[in-house]
Amino acid sequence: MSRRFNFTGRVKILKEDVKIIIESHDNKLICNVQLRLEGYNLRADAMVVIEAERGRVLRIRHDWGRAGKAFTSDGASSQFDISAMGDPEDVRYRVLVVEQESCRLLATAEGLEAHSTQDGETPQRSLLPIVMRDLHGGVWELENMEESPTLVLDSGLGTKQEIKSSPVLLSLLPGVIRAILTYLAHDQQGEGPDDEGDIADGNTISMWLVQGEKWAGCSYPRTGEHSDIDEWAQNAVTGFCKEKKLRGSLAMAMEMTQES
Template sequence: MIRKFNYTNRLKIKRTDLRVSVVQDNGTPYLEAVFLVDQYPELPADAAVYIEAYHRTKFDRFSFGTVGRLIPPDNRTLKSFSSADMQDIRFRVKVVDESDTHGQILALAEGVSAVSDDERNANRLSLLGVDPVDLGNRIWELDLENDEIPWLLVNSNIPDIQILLQRDDMFFCSVYPAIVRQILEYILFYCDEDYTSEPEEDEDSTYWQYRWLCFGKNLSGEKWPKKHNADVTIRKEWIESCVEHFCRKQRVLQKTSALLGG
């Protein structure tokens, strides 16, 4: 039985202190992980360390011993996941005080991607997951009602939809600016929580909403407006500035013109 945990007063584990990867062994995926736990001297040595793999409703949990004695389990096979899940699988790392009946989360990293050495050195974060599902007659939609990351749902009934996402410039130019707009609008207008008042500008934040605000700031060069203090027009103008700079950076106009023979 999977134990439930109390998340009160937890520390945030920085992604720069983690290295998570998925390794193939004769076609079987398994987890490799390094956690620089010595960067967190405030954590008690007997606190348990868990790494969880998840993708949508699929889930595997692995015990990595304790803070004072990290021991990877012998069996780290990602048995709950298909090969199609590997691109968008995510991980969370928990340090848990299990001295009480209900374990208390002492430290947490959520939404961690398995990345290559180059990506780790560049300190990149995954901002958007992709999940092929049956959408009827719709091509795509966004799922923003979760605590992981935003998910781009694409219609699994379209042949080679994953290849289309990766290689088709027209799809990218038509869809991704709208994705940027919808996500930022959700955060600044419709999200129940206010993520615009985070005390630190930290792109490594546990909350995907805050990471997207940092992404928008990096695009536009301007700090995001406060959700409850800023005028509606000011929030809309900041979002449009982010979308415009995204299109400029990705050369959306030039790519579309070339595809249309312009």
């Protein structure tokens, strides 16, 4: 579906009327979306679209069906495959109810998060989402730096689960964190503290910078030379390594490798 939507006069769908559950079946990630649209005065023949997205980089659109089938107290559901999104962490969802003839947007629900079938809780956001991809000989790179920095690892290194439980990720993190903090500090040059967004609203960039300031023990340079930002980022990385006891963990991993 590639048509454009008219966003005039839309109704806001309450989050309690939307339930999104992620399940794993046959090595696929299946997203089940249950909607209750009773009482919204929507057209029964309106088209419902679900969008799953991570920043502006990845987006999957699913034709959920007609709004009328959700005009009951129990609502109705539809599911689709989101395996292409990679890690389901930090994926956000949007519900769009659209008048088919005019493409006028009748109702929306924005910024939705999925729940786990195991505990019914919203998955904790990861400050650094990880996706696996063929980097054609590369090892790692960063993407989506303007909204939510994401670490891309080469799929030849192994599965995400294997990487997370191995020393490989530990050894990469200092360089990755330094690159992120340097980029963000440069990008925010000249901005005041009130311009960085509200952390309570989940502004990932602000969360990164606040975390960097905690590790460095001081605020990032809002003006100054590149060397000032570079020094601040390095101090933050050192603070991160101390907090996570990274040196000891890597030394222990090396000893285990030598013994085997």
